[in-house]
Amino acid sequence: MPRFSFAKPLAATLCLVVACAASAETVLNAKTSWIGNTFGFGDGTWTQINITAIAVAPDGKVYTNAPWDESGAEASTYQNGKMLVFAGGTHGWGTGGGNAIALNHHYVYMAVSVGNEKGHLVGQGIWPQKGKQWFGISRRKIEDPKLSALFQPPANTANAANTANAGSGGNTAVDPHAQLAAGFLMMNEVPTGTRADIDGLAASDTTLYAANSTQNRIEVYDAESMQRKATWTVHEPGHIALAGDGTLWVITGSLTDPAPRIAHYSASGQLLADTLPLPADAVPVDVAVDAHGKVLVADNGPRQQVLFFSKNEGRYAESGTLGERGGIFSGVAGRPGPQRFNGLTGVGVDARGNVYVATNGIGPRYAPLGAGLGATLESYAPDGRQLWQVQGLLFVDGAWVDPARPDSVYTGNKRFDLDLTKPPGQDWKYVGFLSNRFRYPDDPVFHTDQWPGLPIARQLKGHTFLYLTDMYADHLKIYRFDAAHDGETAIPSGFIAGRERPVAGVPDAPPGGDWIWRDTRGDGKFTSDEFTPNTTGTKLAGGWGWWVDSAGDIWRTSDTKGIHRLHFGGLDAKGNPLYSYEDMATYPMPQPFTELRRAIYVPETDSLYVTGYTAEAPVDRGFWKEVGRVLVRYDNWSSGKPVQRYAITLPWQPQAKPVQTIIGLTVEGQYVFAVEPVGAVHVLDKDSGKEVGVIRPGAEVGKASGWVDVPNGVSAYRRSNGEYLVFVEEDARGKVMMYRWKPA
Template sequence: MKNQFISHLGGLYRRQRNNTHLQLRQFFKFFLCLITATSITLYFTATVIPATKPYTTSWIGNTYGGGKKWVQNYVEGMYVGSDGTVYTNSTWDEAGREAGIYKDGDVIGPDFELHGWSRVGGKAITINDKYIYLAMVQGSMGKIPEDYPPEKTAWHCVRRYTLSGKPAGFAGGRGYDKSMMIVSAKSPVTGLAIVGKELYVGISEANRVNVYNTDTMTEVRNFSVPNPKQMTVDKQGNLWIIQSKNGSSPAQILHYSSQGKRLGEVIADVVDPSAIALDNQGRLLVAENGPRQQILIYKITGKPAKVGTFGVEGGVYAGVPGDIGNLKFYGISGVGTDATGNIYVNSNGFNNSGTDLRKFSPSGKLQWQLLGLHFVDNADTDPQSDGVEVYTKHEYFQMDYKKPSGKQWSYKAYTLNPFKYPQDPRLHTSPTSVFFRRIQGKPFMYLTDMYASFMEVYRFNPATDGYIAIPSAMFSATSMNHGKPVQSWLSNQPQEEKDWIWRDRNGNGAFDQGEYDTRTLDYPYLGGWWVDSKGDLWKTLRTKVGILHFVVQGLDQKGNPIYSNSSMKKETTPNQITDLRRIEYFPDTDTMYLSGFTKEHPPIGDDAGVVGSEIIRYDNWNKGNRTPRWRTVIPYDTTGKREVMTAAMSVAGDYVFAVTLKTSEVYVYKAATGEQVQKFKPGPEVAGESGWIDIPYGIRAFRRSNGEYIVFVEEDLKGKVIMYQLPR
């Protein structure tokens, strides 16, 4: 399974963007067709594009806008050099920064050549005065002449680099450049440390530490350690190794000599040690990733004793829960110090939320902070805030639109609490798209994923939970249940294959017995979800009986929105559409926007994730009208090459916005007529670049009270959400 995953990740990097010439050819071909087929112009709207209005490109969630500088997706391993250079490692960064180098609050890291070709990073990194050593995985590539693993296998390696980040090969090295040392064909590297001329490599699944010569990279010995994770070296040249929790055995920190002899000292008062380092005073720093969310400081001469802490006890959950503070950590994945005693801490959130790397003076004053918070994510605004309050799947931001591009956002809160709500679906699923709504004046956040396979609902209660989003309800979908075992985190999920609605009836945020409402499985292929301004939820199934309408029945005593299968309405897909994909309904005007493929513009193959070939507007939908006010053809695949496709749509104010999958171009149509009036793409503020639009709701638009439009677009390439600002 892991090898398939690695192979899949390697293939993802084929995503190189922008095929402008093809896009132009498609446009002119379509334009000529409109001229020659005059009867079609009476039926479909024309594509006449007036002069483009000025717009500004901005972004949220990453310290840098792109180009050569961005903060990687998430940091899983970290080492701090004596001069304050921070070396990082992670298993995946869409743009190729699995390993990074940061110093003085800046990105200085080169391309470590860890991305693509079935190659990814890992969870450990260390250095000496000559080389960088980092954990990584090399998967197979089929029958090619270079040195790669056999088909359907993978190498778990330590790869060696110069301090400038260039691969440093050695005699007996493996891989295309001879810089890889194969540690295992089965188990990943979980810890790295250096004592003198020896490199210590922890392999948790093998319960072993291997020792290699740092110059020749040949193995000199190995010794047994139960479940070794991250490790560090004290001034005596002995090892302190995190032993991860295993079954009923608690996590602890063990002491070993450099020869592998178990020493007597043990640190056992840490619930979840996640990172470890030695400071300039010879003290041991241990990241406590349990409820304390602190750095614990130990004197290790003689019997270990805790002599201090760094950071606020409780981390981001202290005080106002979720509120970001300089010394409030969350999901600690890295700790280190430099020669002068400055302290470096990385918070990775939970379920790899994103990078939050901070440097502090020895007295605890924040020196700098680097953020890379988003991967496969998009944003939405609280409609009551006029666009000032913005939410993504884990984060809450406040906006000041008067500031320059990239500076408008302030990171205010992290909305997930794994200790109070361990069944929060965000810990166990991969949501990607936010709908933020108000029901009876109360705020709610809705989340679905890349495949529209569920809908998660969260409520807020500032009096008890601050900024934390509390699990409130969840809609499963056929693709989540059909032919699949019950998911372990949903211990009370209905055993039979059923679609279900869960509601947190007792208000504890847990999926308890008696809280499920089940129904027969729907058609297994989903088109999309929508939450309207009243809180009604809509679901499309791509079939003729293709629209399910869940009318919100108010709020229960715990503040959860009430949905039920018994009150759900089934509606037939209008006959203009053969394959229904997206839906947006506006109850204030009784206006429905649907998208999908049509008989006149059918798909080539099954482009399951795209919007379709047309967007259609219907007025007086709730009164039974199914005659379109207009139909407009949007960019879609007509060649089978899948180069031109529309990935997502969003309606706001006077416009319908749509974004293409590979080129990330935004098309703007008049909501009144369907006429295309503008097209724009990422500007110089973000180096003119974007990743693919990987999610069904990769664009979200909002009209502010001053008439300005804010348009959020997923940008998974370099860890941010792009934001366009359009004047009235």
């Protein structure tokens, strides 16, 4: 362990503790833009972050559903490349979306779930009892899906209560939750945490068919009264398509079978003899039927295509496809474009024969990841021309400029090109999907996190590497690139584990966590002899700070055990960066801190920026992701006798509405950029610690930013013309904020 003595501050450049926030805020003249979503919310719209089911009306309106969208757009309506409306009532107050949706001329039928917020929501007939959860169907009016289409009297709400949200104004005779409940058909009541989703729906004007997947049956209801008329047994039924002749095409084995199939049933549930000759490696995830009886199948297997089947001489045969074979992984792997599908989840067709395809980057069988790998909805003419596309590509994600390409930006598992001559929202283009589940199935993005992670990109020894921290700063993923052989794909290269539980799903990993993995074979696979457990006695697990400096050293900030530094040891024979517990330095907690949260090192000035808590500014355990209340810059850090240049207090008003604290910070050029949970960015002069001003979201994004919910939610890049690009995680509406600010 290095010996350190902390010299007194330099009098000419130091104020001991100064207030960061000025009494009169200076709002900086920054331009607002964003990346990753077709719509920026300037007009109140955005593309949802996941789509697992679609239903297409004859006029080309597309109705969607998914278990989760951060701002409640689980069930939305799109047409001609525009988001028209979201249904609501599928988010918050115990409700969630689902994996199925269907239409007739009168109603929209949506699979939903209803919970009780750990027993805090109480109302007979409105929410289940504590410890229980409901799965079923919400019926809405086709002319306005926000309106519940009641088929039973609303529950008496006089005694309903919400103990979780005191001061909500009480209940009235027109309680909207009671109205939703009066249009909700409960099909399964199960213990909380049990999966019992409705995974398929199809409807005519008289009949509704529902796939009760975990119960292995199709249930048939009167479309108007919602009274059950019949049931029949089907193995794990999934999505359903209702043909013009009244027969049903049903995906079977949708939950557990490696290769689901599609069965054909009569309206009364008799299994018909004809089948679809699916390829052996097909993974059907959705099925639709056009006006001429052609069957469309969304294949989420290696083909990543829509398969067409037509009946000829009494048998169905494949009659065409939509999409490049291999999808986004064909040709230049990871390069998006028309007909290069990626994780198909839905297919539909309108009266004109236009085909609609939904994807989420993984497919419907990986529900948690579907909210982080990128949703798209696109339309194709019968001749295969792309008519329109909407994208909701980012969630719990940040951005970092590629050090080798200043007009290229990495996020957790995507790459975007920038053209800053274009207007806000049009200045980005999606050009790379980094995760290849077919070539690198061991990629820890599929085994450790619900979301890819927050990026830091560094150029080392002439090569670009991507480092990803997870949402809770537990572990660090490392990726390399080989464009000639892998296109846009980020190849798993290294992994530094934290606690045992978050990394339990990593293939062949040793028990206990606290290990380093390196891809010594160069194949992106995790094998047992590539792991090195930490035997030094100094654990890296625990803490909120990860930082990779421009020289490649990795900094790990422990809450109470100091700061660890893993030195970059060059590249191995396969091009992986070398890190070793044996080449690790540990620095004691520097004065005046009592707890640490972040440490950012700048090699060019040998300066370390440290945040945390002191005796005078103690920790509040209710704010466990924040950087702390004090920022200190130390110079001459590597000398063994660092000099404290300044110590400043950061904005911290936990009683403010919204709460004012700092959840992330970064250092770039002449400035420190510190972001609040609600997205406001404080800009500080890095040499004095004095605040220059604040960047706030503009009208282009509705002057709104969602919650910054990660420890590394802000990054910055100084362009050659002196302008700064500042990127901020924006959880609410599927994007990352991009601010452009040029100091006067």
